[in-house]
Amino acid sequence: MLNPVAAAPTGHRTDDGSGYVNSGILYPPMAPANLPKSYSLTFLKAGRFAYWCLTHAQLGMKGVVIVE
Numbered sequence: 001m002l003n004p005v006a007a008a009p010t011g012h013r014t015d016d017g018s019g020y021v022n023s024g025i026l027y028p029p030m031a032p033a034n035l036p037k038s039y040s041l042t043f044l045k046a047g048r049f050a051y052w053c054l055t056h057a058q059l060g061m062k063g064v065v066i067v068e
Contacts (some may be wrong), residue, residue, distance in 0.1 A: 006054055009036075016044040023056065043067040 009024030
């Protein structure tokens, strides 16, 4: 089970690397129309930004976004 606090979106659409940003759970295209299926995030500075898929991290779905 996922912690509902960790699974909820933070509401941020920008990231400067100083905090935590979360899109919340995203659903496949065939999910009901009222469920979120995409998310956009603007990075405000260059750097390396780690990301984890909370529902699939145990399967290795995590990585780094490199912004130049």
